[in-house]
Amino acid sequence: MTTGTSDRDAGDESGAPPAPYARLLEEYRRVANVRNASGVLSWDQQVMMPEGGTPARAQQLSTLSSLSHDLLADDAVSDALAELDGAERGSAGGRTGSGTAADLTDAQSAAVREIRRKHERAAAVPTELIEEISTTASEALPAWKEAKAEDDFETFAPYLREHVELKREYAEHVDPDRDPYEVLFEDFEPCLSLDRAEDILTAMRETLVPMIDEIRASETDLATDAFTSLGTYAADEQEALCRDVLSTLGYPWERGRLDTAPHPFSTGTTFDARVTTRFDESDPLGSLLSTVHEFGHATYTLGLPDEHYGTPLGEDRDLSVHESQSRLWENHVGRSAAFWEHFLPTLVEQFPKAADVTPREAYEAANQVYEDNLIRTEADELTYHLHILVRFEIERALIAGDLDVDDVPAVWNDKYEAYLGVRPETDAAGCLQDIHWSHGNFGYFPTYSLGSAMAAQLYHAADADIADLDRDVAAGDFDALHEWLTERVHRHGARYETNDLVEAATGEPFTADAFLEYVTAKYGALYDLDSV
Incomplete structure (x- = not known):
């Protein structure tokens, strides 16, 4: 408890x-x-x-x-x-x-x-x-x-x-x-030291890298093409599906809207929290999961107390916590087997061509570990963090003066080949894919991985407190989860510093332990890994 x-x-x-x-x-x-x-x-x-x-x-x-x-x-x-x-x-x-x-x-x-x-x-x-x-x-x-x-x-x-x-x-x-990078990191996460953040990221990397290698060596076949083998999915129909998923999750349309953008994002206040997504006509899961991710950001913003608008008590705790909310809804809900039991009929209603896809196949497609993915926002739950590592190392080197801007494309490509086993053929699919550096947001990227670790710890605690959370998700009932997150996280605004907020919500200090246990169990079962 x-x-x-x-x-x-x-x-x-x-x-x-x-x-x-x-x-x-x-x-x-x-x-x-x-x-x-x-x-x-x-x-x-x-x-x-x-x-x-x-x-x-x-x-x-x-x-x-x-x-x-x-x-x-x-x-x-x-x-x-x-x-x-x-x-x-x-x-x-x-x-x-x-x-x-x-x-x-x-x-x-x-x-x-x-x-x-x-x-x-x-x-x-x-x-x-x-x-x-x-x-x-x-x-x-x-x-x-x-x-x-x-x-x-x-x-x-x-x-x-x-x-x-x-x-x-x-x-x-x-x-x-x-260290100037440490100073910049504090603009996005002022309550965790960069050393503490690096300890958590290191623990994640030390577990994920060998796990990904083991998965790639696995002979287990997942239904990775459950949707992509069925033809194309028109953007306007995907948009309708994304509106369906937002409604299913409980997005209050009177305080938000859905639009498209080159890079999905969410922004706003407790009275007006907007989300965006983008579409790939070859695969509906990309836009769907991006929308669920941005919903997580929006529901945090909307859960802040109205009466404290314009004060720190009505503002988010900062980006690690914000990313924990988006990653929680994207991965622990949107990629769960229970979610696909509920939501697959809605997808089939929009795309009848997927009528023969089973909930298990949809779950496997949503959780495949890619061997050749170049795009961070389309990455699977595990290799995602290697995408973050590339950006983290490059921007640290840029700020330190150890890397010239002209050399970024080559260094990016070398790191992708070393960490992910793929090499971008274009800069559009390489170092130009993210919007963050156009904003000058150096120090932002580590919060994605920190947020993933935090999401696992929060969801584990919510699952312990809510009588049958898996059953609720399978039934499309997200009220208890919304209430738990609002009570334990959202309503406090910036009242607590990061570690104190996590400990108040879960009873434990913030660590990567819950994340590592979660991915080990989930992907060990999916890929029949010997290490599990």
Whole structure:
């Protein structure tokens, strides 16, 4: 049985808060609203904006980026934090400090902690640099799209080079005495050290690499072509299927929408969380599982408490936790045998050609371990993490100055051959496949694997708490799982730091153990491995 948290710990704010705390939240809400408005413009640029809109959009996003930065670094925030100094430094079990600090609840102290962290980081970086990073990202996005479409890395290379230089400068302003990549990683995962993250990633790699080798040597035949052998699947019909799966999982359409984008993503707030997907007409599973993945992000965002919108108590904990939600729904639900017992008839209704596919065959097709896949977002559950390793190593080398941008395609291809046994024939299928570097998001990729490990630990705990979760999934009943995740994860916002959140939800510190046990059992059974 896992442990829960009291209402007070979760964010009870009964009674009038101290005046400096109220002022601090007022200032922070302005920051949050500017950033959320920027998010809508960014969504539009990737989904709906006409191609010619880039020059204006670059200026708009740059202005909003500098405005949110200046608001966060403003003296008004600094002054309120100074009055509350020490309020967030006590234990989670009680009030600390004196004067106004003593009047803060645990949840309020956590909000002060989060705002202080962001304020100190913002105050260290010049506004002009923030504007330049934003402008570069806006201009890099269409360049990346063109480069990918034309298989022409040289079109994107100047923007990648500029991003690397700007992010090195950014890291130097934040902390010139530390590894710049470590500083950048903290933008996405501020609560786990890079060393701790690498320990978890290493444990995953040491189990996955020999397991993948054993699977590739296995003589077990899975129904890998259960869907791909049946012809093509029209994009508009796949979109209808993706809408069906979102409805099945419980996506509230009054607070969201589904669109297409070159790279699937989710964005928004607790009132408006949108998802995107893309289609491959040869295989409906790609768009389906991508949609389920983005649903996981959206359901986390939608599960944040409405009443704390615009404050850290109404914001996600950061990307490792966010990725845990997407990977949980994609892998532990969408790739489960129970899910295919329920959802296969819906797929067949949309695509009658699949009428002879059995739930077992659908399950096997969704869980095949590829020998020749080049694309991360289409990767299986195991080799996915080797895709992450390639990106992690390349961007660390770029930021450290150990790799020149011009050499990225060759190094990428060499690493794919070494780690995955395949070599991209084009840069479009190689180093240009992901959107993240066009945004300048160095340090993001490790959170995918960290999120996968966290997802397994959370799902294991949920399965122990919910009477028959497998039966619920097979029946298309996801209410209990939604409630468990909302109660244990979503409703806390950024109240807990990462490890504390996982421990509060599961009763155990965050490790890779549950993930390794899960994949060993699942894929050992699928491929009849001797090691299981």
